[in-house]
Amino acid sequence: MINMLFSQYNFHESWAKDTVAKYINTNDKILIIPFSFDNKISDCQDWENAYSRDKGKFYKSIFTPFMDFGVREENINWINYFKDTKEEAKGKIRNSNIIFFTGGFPEKSMERLKEFDLIEEIRNFSGVIIGSSAGAMIQIAEYHITPDEDYQIFSYNEGLNLIKSFDIEVHYEGNEVQKCYINKVLNEKTDTVYAITDTGGIIVDLQKVVLLGDTRKFSRQ
Template identity: 35%
Template structure:
């Protein structure tokens, strides 16, 4: 992280009433670094204003909450491409990192009665479980097998196109 880094908090996964506590927590976490500025991206800005704000910062910090809400606002404001091309550091906390995958797998818990899969932002080529407990392995296994199968199919297709072979 460079000195005098500018951090932009992307708060769209949670409701406005929690912004203040998130800002306090993040400000405290980065207080050990000198000359770091922290700003909150306001949801009321236009897509163009948000894009400009993103480009002016060195770090994007996606807070937790509901990943489907985060993804919805990002897509609605047309921010996916600028985030994918962002050259700085991207940090995701809880739901913030769930949204980074091609698929966003939300396992059942107190907030979600069933495991669901929604389209993620596609920033990384994998999915994560951010609050892993071994008792949810049964929930994750079908999705894990599906991802492995899809990866295997892509490798086979690539191999066939290039005339190479794959060790299995």
């Protein structure tokens, strides 16, 4: 398994493209798992308005980087939370080369992955897993949430346990709140936290960690 962690859907830009391109082939089958949506998406129509090809407001931003790597649109599939069964979702994972987790609310993504009984399916996946923001966070064994406009309190949360050797801070801007909680995580949980800016990313390839763009390493003192 190869893991890629980003803050935004911009890993096709110059700071990342040449390296990421080594892992994405034009004939790859991509599976988008958009499970991190909030309560504003409550039924199939809402889902269509968010993610469908014809009218989904997030469709273009999610699809664009893959298109830039030459992936054909017909090779991109989605798990529809409101339509797909557990077995259909598992089948889509098994028939994919690359899984992509969208941004949003990481704890909601984990809840829905458990609801669909997909945790072990994903842990056993042998392809490439890419995630942006929340989709990056859930790949960590135990990720943290730093207080911001969406979350009032700090918390540790169970992730997919795909990456055990470090934690991440997404959307890193270098503000004092982020620095404070990075230090908290270093003191309490791990030796390393990577701070990923909106033009940064990480690739974990067979335990080798490759930093892309503006990504910073913080270590326990």
